[in-house]
Amino acid sequence: MKPAPRLTALSLFAGVLTSLTCASAGAIDYPDAVASDPATLGWMVGSPPPPARIIRFADGSYYQFPALRWSFSNFRQLMPTLNVSRGLAAPSVLVQAPDRAIDALSFNTLDSHQPLTWAQSLSATYTDGIVVLHRGKVVYERYFGVLTPQGQHAAMSVTKSLVGILGATLVAEGKLDPAKRVDDYVPELANSAFGNATLRQVLDMTTGLKYSEDYANPDAQIWAHANAGNPLPKPKDYRGPRSYYEFLQSVQAQGRHGDAFAYKTINTDVLGWVIARVTGQNVAQLLSQRIWSRLGMEQDAYFSVDSIGTPFAGGGFNAGLRDMARVGEMLRNDGQANGEQIVPKAVVDEIRGGGDKAAFAKAGYGLLQGWSYRNMWWVSHNPNRAFMARGVHGQSLYIDPQAQMVIARFASHPVAGNAANDPVTLAAFAALAQHLLQQP
Amino acid sequence: MKPAPRLTALSLFAGVLTSLTCASAGAIDYPDAVASDPATLGWMVGSPPPPARIIRFADGSYYQFPALRWSFSNFRQLMPTLNVSRGLAAPSVLVQAPDRAIDALSFNTLDSHQPLTWAQSLSATYTDGIVVLHRGKVVYERYFGVLTPQGQHAAMSVTKSLVGILGATLVAEGKLDPAKRVDDYVPELANSAFGNATLRQVLDMTTGLKYSEDYANPDAQIWAHANAGNPLPKPKDYRGPRSYYEFLQSVQAQGRHGDAFAYKTINTDVLGWVIARVTGQNVAQLLSQRIWSRLGMEQDAYFSVDSIGTPFAGGGFNAGLRDMARVGEMLRNDGQANGEQIVPKAVVDEIRGGGDKAAFAKAGYGLLQGWSYRNMWWVSHNPNRAFMARGVHGQSLYIDPQAQMVIARFASHPVAGNAANDPVTLAAFAALAQHLLQQP
Numbered sequence: 001m002k003p004a005p006r007l008t009a010l011s012l013f014a015g016v017l018t019s020l021t022c023a024s025a026g027a028i029d030y031p032d033a034v035a036s037d038p039a040t041l042g043w044m045v046g047s048p049p050p051p052a053r054i055i056r057f058a059d060g061s062y063y064q065f066p067a068l069r070w071s072f073s074n075f076r077q078l079m080p081t082l083n084v085s086r087g088l089a090a091p092s093v094l095v096q097a098p099d100r101a102i103d104a105l106s107f108n109t110l111d112s113h114q115p116l117t118w119a120q121s122l123s124a125t126y127t128d129g130i131v132v133l134h135r136g137k138v139v140y141e142r143y144f145g146v147l148t149p150q151g152q153h154a155a156m157s158v159t160k161s162l163v164g165i166l167g168a169t170l171v172a173e174g175k176l177d178p179a180k181r182v183d184d185y186v187p188e189l190a191n192s193a194f195g196n197a198t199l200r201q202v203l204d205m206t207t208g209l210k211y212s213e214d215y216a217n218p219d220a221q222i223w224a225h226a227n228a229g230n231p232l233p234k235p236k237d238y239r240g241p242r243s244y245y246e247f248l249q250s251v252q253a254q255g256r257h258g259d260a261f262a263y264k265t266i267n268t269d270v271l272g273w274v275i276a277r278v279t280g281q282n283v284a285q286l287l288s289q290r291i292w293s294r295l296g297m298e299q300d301a302y303f304s305v306d307s308i309g310t311p312f313a314g315g316g317f318n319a320g321l322r323d324m325a326r327v328g329e330m331l332r333n334d335g336q337a338n339g340e341q342i343v344p345k346a347v348v349d350e351i352r353g354g355g356d357k358a359a360f361a362k363a364g365y366g367l368l369q370g371w372s373y374r375n376m377w378w379v380s381h382n383p384n385r386a387f388m389a390r391g392v393h394g395q396s397l398y399i400d401p402q403a404q405m406v407i408a409r410f411a412s413h414p415v416a417g418n419a420a421n422d423p424v425t426l427a428a429f430a431a432l433a434q435h436l437l438q439q440p
Numbered sequence: 441m442k443p444a445p446r447l448t449a450l451s452l453f454a455g456v457l458t459s460l461t462c463a464s465a466g467a468i469d470y471p472d473a474v475a476s477d478p479a480t481l482g483w484m485v486g487s488p489p490p491p492a493r494i495i496r497f498a499d500g501s502y503y504q505f506p507a508l509r510w511s512f513s514n515f516r517q518l519m520p521t522l523n524v525s526r527g528l529a530a531p532s533v534l535v536q537a538p539d540r541a542i543d544a545l546s547f548n549t550l551d552s553h554q555p556l557t558w559a560q561s562l563s564a565t566y567t568d569g570i571v572v573l574h575r576g577k578v579v580y581e582r583y584f585g586v587l588t589p590q591g592q593h594a595a596m597s598v599t600k601s602l603v604g605i606l607g608a609t610l611v612a613e614g615k616l617d618p619a620k621r622v623d624d625y626v627p628e629l630a631n632s633a634f635g636n637a638t639l640r641q642v643l644d645m646t647t648g649l650k651y652s653e654d655y656a657n658p659d660a661q662i663w664a665h666a667n668a669g670n671p672l673p674k675p676k677d678y679r680g681p682r683s684y685y686e687f688l689q690s691v692q693a694q695g696r697h698g699d700a701f702a703y704k705t706i707n708t709d710v711l712g713w714v715i716a717r718v719t720g721q722n723v724a725q726l727l728s729q730r731i732w733s734r735l736g737m738e739q740d741a742y743f744s745v746d747s748i749g750t751p752f753a754g755g756g757f758n759a760g761l762r763d764m765a766r767v768g769e770m771l772r773n774d775g776q777a778n779g780e781q782i783v784p785k786a787v788v789d790e791i792r793g794g795g796d797k798a799a800f801a802k803a804g805y806g807l808l809q810g811w812s813y814r815n816m817w818w819v820s821h822n823p824n825r826a827f828m829a830r831g832v833h834g835q836s837l838y839i840d841p842q843a844q845m846v847i848a849r850f851a852s853h854p855v856a857g858n859a860a861n862d863p864v865t866l867a868a869f870a871a872l873a874q875h876l877l878q879q880p
Contacts, residue, residue: 044748044749047685047713047716047717047722047750048683048685048748048750049748049749054748054749056747056748057520058672058673058747059673076516076520076521076522076523076742077520077521077522077523077745077749078520079520080497080516080517080518080519080520081516081517081521082516082517083516083517083592085590085591087590088531088589088590088738088739088760088762089531090530090531091528091529091530149528150525150527150528150733151525152523232498232672232673233498233499233672243488245487245488273487276487277487282487293590298528299528299740300739300740302516305517307496307498308484308488308489308494308496309484309489309494309495309517310487310488320528322528
């Protein structure tokens with residue numbers, strides 16, 4: 001069944017959000033970062049803006065390239081959202097120690113092996129903003145398009161990694177048992193594919209689910225997921241699930257739990273439900289209480305929500321870039337920040353240790369050979385022990401313990417799947433780590 | 441024409457927002473502050489919340505009492521919004537100097553002349569939060585229901601007074617000429633009633649407009665205004681204006697400009713348009729640049745928007761209560777804060793001086809005899825020279841220069857019009873001023 005036209009906007013939204021493996025630029029020729037610069041194009045500027053420069057949620061225009069380059073920095077203007085309070089105290093200070101040599105760093109891309117400089121890598125990846133910390137100091141910070149230090153940008157599936165930290169923290173505190181079944185916590189899921197999955201399988205995405213994220217296919221389950229989560233009023237003839245929770249109850253099994261890594265957004269939505277049921281707080285509230293109000297953040301962050309106020313745990317988070325860097329730095333420091341233990345060290349250790357490499361290999365990520373997935377984090381197992389949070393269109397939070405480096409990047413690449421930017425991104429990040437390792 | 445059912449929600453929203461004179465409790469018996477406490481009632485709590493505790497924008501349930509007591513602290517979760525950045529710096533410190541005597545202060549209400557204590561006045565007015573500054577220090581601060589110091593609450597028509605400050609500031613800077621006609625700035629309004637009104641008449645709401653805010657009447661113009669501003673997709677058969685700007689162009693004349701004060705929200709919407717046209721920034725952007733990023737605010741604030749991103753200048757502002765107090769304190773200090781001149785002293789002088797008392801008297805506000813209206817502020821002309829910003833359901837920012845007192849209050853009174861709470865509110869504020877005047 002094709003999704004109703006009125007829901008296409010968010011369908012596209014969630015669909016793209018959840019796709020990570022598919023999509024390469026293929027034959028499509030996209031305008032480059034300069035030609036697609038949302039500030040130059042003047043989206044939503046004017047009183048009123050020219051009709052061709054108006055971006056709306058309801059008609060889906062917000063997710064068409066290049067308009068999405070504006071939308072990614074302005075989701076709050078397009079949809080209802082749930083605040084993640086930073087509290088009211090003074091922000092922690094990020095010391096500036098700019099490294100002028102970074103822009104000229106040169107490396108070869110991983111696919112075509114062409115030389116590229118760091119500065120060129122930013123436009124090649126349609127970067128909206130990037131902050132690099134080295135030993136906790138800001139060595140590099142740039143903004144492009146309509147993103148500013150004061151703005152908030154979609155984190156896409158980086159959201160999952162934050163929710164993963166919350167889940168793993170509750171495990172470390174004994175409030176969640178990873179060996180228990182999901183339906184022990186959420187009985188409503190007993191008859192779904194999640195019912196007999198363990199929480200560990202959900203945390204590491206080794207569940208066996210009949211759930212396609214191929215949004216070229218109108219029968220793919222992502223459409224039903226997106227329609228369920230769409231906060232807009234449903235069409236009169238709509239008969240499907242009306243919230244994320246309702247949708248999750250309808251998910252059927254495919255394959256065996258525990259066999260293979262299979263990246264499916266709905267695992268994180270289920271984790272969010274378990275967290276809400278056990279703590280009495282949704283992931284937005286818990287993220288504020290546990291992390292956002294304790295890290296000296298500069299800005300409140302926010303989640304998109306469905307029509308009953310459920311934050312989209314699988315991909316609805318938006319935040320300031322510098323605050324994302326603060327999260328990375330806290331993880332680099334064994335969960336500590338501002339003299340406090342924010343996240344248990346055991347949680348960070350577990351993420352750094354990685355997951356089941358064999359299960360991960362079955363998913364067939366070309367450029368991520370030897371990687372694994374643990375507690376919703378991507379773990380490289382490279383010599384520097386780098387691990388990262390990844391979101392479609394180039395969202396990254398990259399922590400390189402060996403190089404004492406944290407990179408927070410927001411981007412609006414025309415292609416959703418990170419396979420399209422990884423050949424540049426991973427090479428650039430490795431080159432920068434190498435450079436920083438050489439600093440006295 | 442009756443508004444289409446799908447638009448009723450926001451229709452009600454804007455309609456109630458704009459009504460200030462009408463409405464008294466009449467025969468309706470509302471549950472009191474305790475019985476209607478939104479925290480006790482548990483709106484939107486649970487995973488999922490019980491169906492009877494779900495509040496939605498689209499079906500209008502968010503604006504029904506007592507649900508509106510939750511909604512007023514959570515508009516961002518109900519609709520798209522435009523951020524008003526505080527910047528990234530450390531907030532200014534509000535020194536706490538609690539005055540334990542305040543709760544027991546006693547006064548007589550202005551209507552039934554019954555004795556009431558200050559503490560009782562809070563529940564009588566369905567207060568969600570109140571902050572009192574005396575000589576710049578916090579002598580009193582309380583929160584009720586679901587509002588917290590970290591939360592944001594609807595300011596309703598207090599919005600107008602902030603936009604009025606922006607307009608008056610541009611006048612003081614010579615960027616706007618109050619003697620010029622509106623269509624000198626916005627030619628699109630030439631054929632509307634606003635075309636030949638002066639900016640001064642708009643700023644003081646002495647325009648002659650055919651615009652009824654009687655929301656008991658389905659033919660009242662407020663419905664068309666609300667439908668135009670509703671950010672939800674329009675029904676297929678909708679033929680009316682699709683934005684605030686489109687609506688404003690349709691407003692017809694009634695009476696003569698300059699004759700009488702007539703409180704009509706659309707004047708502020710026009711002022712917002714003029715400001716956007718002249719500065720190239722909408723009121724959310726300009727408010728951030730001129731005030732919110734310069735006052736040491738603790739929190740970002742936000743505006744609701746229409747479907748093309750126009751902030752609702754007439755009533756769409758939401759903010760933290762303590763930050764509202766900071767605005768009041770800046771005005772009390774001749775526009776200065778943190779050693780900076782934030783707003784020109786001339787603007788504050790003009791507001792404090794008040795407007796045309798004779799024109800104001802024609803509007804017939806029973807409890808506001810002798811008051812006037814200037815630059816979207818309500819001026820008491822009482823011995824203390826108090827002036828205030830007022831929004832439906834009890835929103836108040838009250839500045840008493842003589843008592844060196846600022847009161848910021850958010851409330852969710854069941855009755856929209858402030859006539860319903862003024863007999864308590866104005867008496868309570870006067871009693872507190874009297875008390876503070878006696879402090880050494």
